[in-house]
Amino acid sequence: MSGERATQRRGEGGDVMAAASKLAPLLEHLEGLDGPAELETLRRLLALSGLTRRDLAPHVRFLDEHYARNIVSKSPHYEMVCVCWRPGQATPVHDHRGSSCAFLVVEGEAVEKVYGHAVDGALGPLEGEHVRPTGYICASSEADIHEVRNDGPDELITLHIYSPALTQLNIYDPVTGRAQGWAPHTVET
Template sequence: MWSFPCAGVAGDTRLLSSQRVFLTTPVLRTEHEARISPIVEFLLRRNRHEEILPPRDVVTQITIDPSVRDELLAECSGLTGLVEWLDSIDRRPGLAELDHQLKDIKINLTALKECIGYAEDGYQRNVIKKSEFYELVAVCWLPGQETPIHDHVGSDCAFLIVDGISTETIYETNEEGLAYPITSRHYQPREVCAAEEPDIHRVSNDTNSELVNLHIYTPPLHAYNIYAPV
């Protein structure tokens, strides 16, 4: 797990393709599977016994309409520069490159918040743009919301804290495959954090304020493992 020093930030929610994503423990899930299997039983195997756990509705994913995205980019030069750089490379950028791009970016928070949204029953992924090599997502949490404990199969991720305080908890697994926390850190606005493919973590909003992070996944997030806690 990487952390980087500071970067800069500066009504009606206009969204497209809203969907609920159901995550399971501890099987591998793709976004396609999440779309077509809205209710999933997931199994936790412990001491050769199987315990059925209820499905947990944790995340809403929307894709911002291209015309709305164009309006956002017109009002946010920092985000425009980031997208232009991402579109200019025909390969998977590394975490050091993403840090360099994110650490000095200035975000028009007012314009961004007009294009993204929050969900009452789980955090929300607002996909700004996606290509073969990257996925740019504004991830939003209301107070008390959190991701499941997860990794990023085949993808790296760097993210800028745009608004609010983001808590990241790092985990390792025991012999039974259950996750236990080893460290936790609070990230302030303008800080950058990054996670490599094998890293197991949880991102949460432990405050009474809203949280917005700007995530870049390289390549786009297509699968992930969800881990049950000890």
Template sequence: MSREQMSSTETVAAVGATAGYGLSGLVERLRRMAGPPTFGELNALLTGVEVTADELRPYVSFKEGTYARHRVHLGPHAELLVLCWRPGQRTPIHDHAGSYGAVRVLRGVMWETLFEMEGAEGLLYQSGREWTPGHVTGADVPDIHQLGNPDVSGRDLVTLHLYAPPLASLNVYKVGRTESTSTLWMNSWNPTI
């Protein structure tokens, strides 16, 4: 498993991207790609984007009971989403079933819990960490984690997610189990796409 936190302009420059483009500029870069972006390019693209409140507004709405997913772009090589979380909302423990991804915190605080499959012991807690606005975190395949808004003060969380290839499904896990317990197909399970 390869996990990275990226937030430097050196990372952006390393893949030939220019820092300072907006959400529409990011979508245009994704449309022009001849093939799937590399793991490093995913992280660099989210590191370089500067999302304005006006650009973000059409994608920010919340649901009660579960977080909301709003698709910004779906192409043959990548998918870009804005996720909106009320306090206490979180994903199931999951992997990305062959896709790799990057997440940038736009507003609020995101909690990420990492898990590792340990043979006969099954899925075990590995570590947890908190991400604040501007931070980009990414995970190569395989990665089993859970994301959420741990905030108890009532603050909402808004995150930007970039996946390559586009998410087809998620495998869901439970601690102590040696294999996934179910599969969520993204064309049928999609809180507010």
């Protein structure tokens, strides 16, 4: 479903149409894909988008139990998701199992911690935690392992583009390093 159709269906007036038109160039490029996009292409598209919370308003929904993955648009070649985080919410330690991912911090501050496997197979942080402020774009390949969380007192909104579409990923026990497959939860907007 394209972002324009989703916002028109919600019928929230002129602001929604303006948001749809600001998303339109990004969605048009993604809809034209005939295979997975290069990671640098995803980064560039987000950098040029200039998107704000207002632009994503039809897709901004928070959940109390865990962060909310709100689908903006999806095809076999990509998935665009507006992720909304309340204070204290976090992803599990995970990879992207076959998909590259770039995300834009639209509002708030994300904290990212990157992990890797040692020679003995143990999983551990590769470096310290990084605060990703509003406007920051993070890009990771399918093999990268990380966690993202909202440690701040305010809401956090991030816009993720996965290519190809993310259907499964691995989550890792940070103590044992053991991986298990997981299908991410999503909300259609």
